[in-house]
Amino acid sequence: MTALAWRILTDDKGRTGLALAGIFMAILLVFIQLGLFFAVPQGGMLLYDHMRFDLLLVSNQYEYQAQPGAFPASRLAAARSSPDVAQATPLYFGVVKWKSGVGDVWPDLFVISFDPGSDVLTPPSIINHRAALMRPDTILVDSATRPMFGPIEAGRVVDIDDRKETIAGQYVLGTGFMGLGVALFSEANFARLLPHRGLAMVNLGAIRLKPGVDPVRAAADLQKLTGPDTQLFSRAVLARRETSYWTTRTSVGLIFGSGLLISIVVGIMVVYQIVSTQVSRQLPQFATLKAIGYGDSALAGTVAVMSLLIAIAGFAPALAAAALLYDEIREKTLLPVTLSVSHIAEVFAAALVMAAISALLAVGGLRRADPADVF
Amino acid sequence: MAVAFPLAGRTRAHPVPLAWRTITANRWRLARSSAGIGFAVLLMLAQLGFENAFFNASLQVLRALDGDIFLQSVHKYQFATQDPLPISLLATARAVPGVASAAPLYADWYDLFWKSPRDGKSYLVRGFAFDPKTPVFTLPDVNAGSAQLQTPGAVLTDRRARRFLGMDQDARQSEINGVKVEIVGQFALGPDFVSDGTVMMSPATFASLMHGAAGNPPGIALGVIKLASGADPNTVLKALRKALPTDIAVMTKDRLIAFERAFQADVSSAGPIFAIGTIVGFVVGMLISYQITFTEVSDQLPQYATLKAIGYPTGYLMRVVLEQAALNAAAGWIPAWLLSLGLYRLIGYIALLPMRMSPGITFISLGLTLGMCLLSAVIAVGRVIRADPAAVF
Numbered sequence: 095m096t097a098l099a100w101r102i103l104t105d106d107k108g109r110t111g112l113a114l115a116g117i118f119m120a121i122l123l124v125f126i127q128l129g130l131f132f133a134v135p136q137g138g139m140l141l142y143d144h145m146r147f148d149l150l151l152v153s154n155q156y157e158y159q160a161q162p163g164a165f166p167a168s169r170l171a172a173a174r175s176s177p178d179v180a181q182a183t184p185l186y187f188g189v190v191k192w193k194s195g196v197g198d199v200w201p202d203l204f205v206i207s208f209d210p211g212s213d214v215l216t217p218p219s220i221i222n223h224r225a226a227l228m229r230p231d232t233i234l235v236d237s238a239t240r241p242m243f244g245p246i247e248a249g250r251v252v253d254i255d256d257r258k259e260t261i262a263g264q265y266v267l268g269t270g271f272m273g274l275g276v277a278l279f280s281e282a283n284f285a286r287l288l289p290h291r292g293l294a295m296v297n298l299g300a301i302r303l304k305p306g307v308d309p310v311r312a313a314a315d316l317q318k319l320t321g322p323d324t325q326l327f328s329r330a331v332l333a334r335r336e337t338s339y340w341t342t343r344t345s346v347g348l349i350f351g352s353g354l355l356i357s358i359v360v361g362i363m364v365v366y367q368i369v370s371t372q373v374s375r376q377l378p379q380f381a382t383l384k385a386i387g388y389g390d391s392a393l394a395g396t397v398a399v400m401s402l403l404i405a406i407a408g409f410a411p412a413l414a415a416a417a418l419l420y421d422e423i424r425e426k427t428l429l430p431v432t433l434s435v436s437h438i439a440e441v442f443a444a445a446l447v448m449a450a451i452s453a454l455l456a457v458g459g460l461r462r463a464d465p466a467d468v469f
Numbered sequence: 470m471a472v473a474f475p476l477a478g479r480t481r482a483h484p485v486p487l488a489w490r491t492i493t494a495n496r497w498r499l500a501r502s503s504a505g506i507g508f509a510v511l512l513m514l515a516q517l518g519f520e521n522a523f524f525n526a527s528l529q530v531l532r533a534l535d536g537d538i539f540l541q542s543v544h545k546y547q548f549a550t551q552d553p554l555p556i557s558l559l560a561t562a563r564a565v566p567g568v569a570s571a572a573p574l575y576a577d578w579y580d581l582f583w584k585s586p587r588d589g590k591s592y593l594v595r596g597f598a599f600d601p602k603t604p605v606f607t608l609p610d611v612n613a614g615s616a617q618l619q620t621p622g623a624v625l626t627d628r629r630a631r632r633f634l635g636m637d638q639d640a641r642q643s644e645i646n647g648v649k650v651e652i653v654g655q656f657a658l659g660p661d662f663v664s665d666g667t668v669m670m671s672p673a674t675f676a677s678l679m680h681g682a683a684g685n686p687p688g689i690a691l692g693v694i695k696l697a698s699g700a701d702p703n704t705v706l707k708a709l710r711k712a713l714p715t716d717i718a719v720m721t722k723d724r725l726i727a728f729e730r731a732f733q734a735d736v737s738s739a740g741p742i743f744a745i746g747t748i749v750g751f752v753v754g755m756l757i758s759y760q761i762t763f764t765e766v767s768d769q770l771p772q773y774a775t776l777k778a779i780g781y782p783t784g785y786l787m788r789v790v791l792e793q794a795a796l797n798a799a800a801g802w803i804p805a806w807l808l809s810l811g812l813y814r815l816i817g818y819i820a821l822l823p824m825r826m827s828p829g830i831t832f833i834s835l836g837l838t839l840g841m842c843l844l845s846a847v848i849a850v851g852r853v854i855r856a857d858p859a860a861v862f
Contacts, residue, residue: 112756116757123746199546200552242546343665345820353516356508357512360512364757367760368760
């Protein structure tokens, strides 16, 4: 069966080359759509992926990372009093005007404030700059901040709201969906910049548990201490919530989801087109095989193997092209499009499904292979 | 070849629709090729539709503004950003010759929390406020309901807002920032990529809902100016620029929309993302169509050779192949275009995106379809040129 499928495919190299090109494009498209589909929620997880915590304390008004609501700082103090808790670190968010943009533009800057003495944010470029953040009116700016903010150089003094702030350097984390530009402030600088906002209301509480404490049980116990206007998320729950927010609450899921679906259908069409042409071209040969006693299932198997061979052969170059294209997309869109093992497996499965369905469609033509017709 | 030309001449006078006959000879194959090309076209149409919808979603509120010239802060780089202006500017603008009216539009994207009648939770919404006596939108439902906005605490809600906001339900009241509001009417606008839903109200209600703005009237987001009849827009534009401080941007409606579009294109990368999908659709379509034309040509090779032998010139045969490709393109494009109308409606309904077929999308997709089919036919036609009568018989 395999040998026959191989013979048919290698006999007509031009046509098989065409089939490979077609399936290559279809699989590449599946890679792109799937990559974008998952990149969006991943963009939403960017900050959490670079934060150290076992449980996250948030307001009961929490929507998603950049719109988390706020809760009184006393709730975090209550959590800190639990014997399960090793550390409870507050993070504060604010949006301010960056009045040193290119031209007259005053872009909105998303500000994250934390205690520079803590290691709640994990990127090495932040850890290494923590001392600079302790200086008054000194900030770190995310390296992915958009060009409209002007040069992000260490030593540059910029106007933010009504204060002058010195850029101590850049850190590498990513702006995600927080805004066009993000900067880190120490708590003292934040309180100076936004005196009305202050530090009494906390946006995120990063809780680290003592070794050996079960996060699920601890979350239930802590909830009693922190009260009904707060909620506690383990990392797994948080990841699920953020993903579901981006895929169901926004049009992102639908746009890339339907793109994914259409690209799979297009892939099926391509493989089907090629395989069914082969079937009709080899119809006399198939009829002969039938006449000498091969069953329908053996011939159907040959068609299925042909489809699978095409899909598998198209997959490898598509994977290589996707790797290159992901880099390009990541650079252009600043979305964390990454080629993970699970994506590769999913796309491979999609390719196999495409091959199976198109084989199923093409086998229909095979039944018409009547030995009596051919001779 | 002496006979060829009279023959060819005769076919021109009474053309045998050879391409048509070849294509329709095998209906099963036609259905298959139509499906193959059609899905590639549908892919392109979906991507083009998404791109269009992406921009339409951000631009439709600006398009719905009822004004000729607009004033906003020169520091504003995107409509959905807070950079309020003092309302006193409008008095200055009104004094400029050629200005018939100058109305305020108040707007907020980040401070109004709407309590959803659906689940009782509060969500961030966009709020617009205008003087009910001088409406600034062309939306008929808004203007019909604007008289009722004079009641303090009265709001109009967006029935096309995302469903979790519960604005499509017939609740008569809700809360914004914990203050009771009366829902006196609805309009249809839809979400964009910043806001999930919109409420409209009077400036007094707006001021009462905004945190910390008590006593201090909020600034305006946009000055909406209408020209007196017969006034020259350029002259008024210049006069306004002269009369107003330099940190005020004075723009025509086209400029305001182009400014927003440029920003969205710059930061969103929607253009490249959807262009990739369109290009892939084109290449896939080309491969499918090559395959189709190639098979058709090879199957008809004896017939082509016969035609050649009886004197038809190669050019005629090439034309037949190209006509076939064009017919295949049409057979794929027409059902795909019709199907896309349904797809647009469905996605528009589910995702609340303004997915609309436009003449632009129609012509671009038709051009791309013809392009991919003809291009692949030109490559496939090499076979016909080499069709040697002697080899066939």
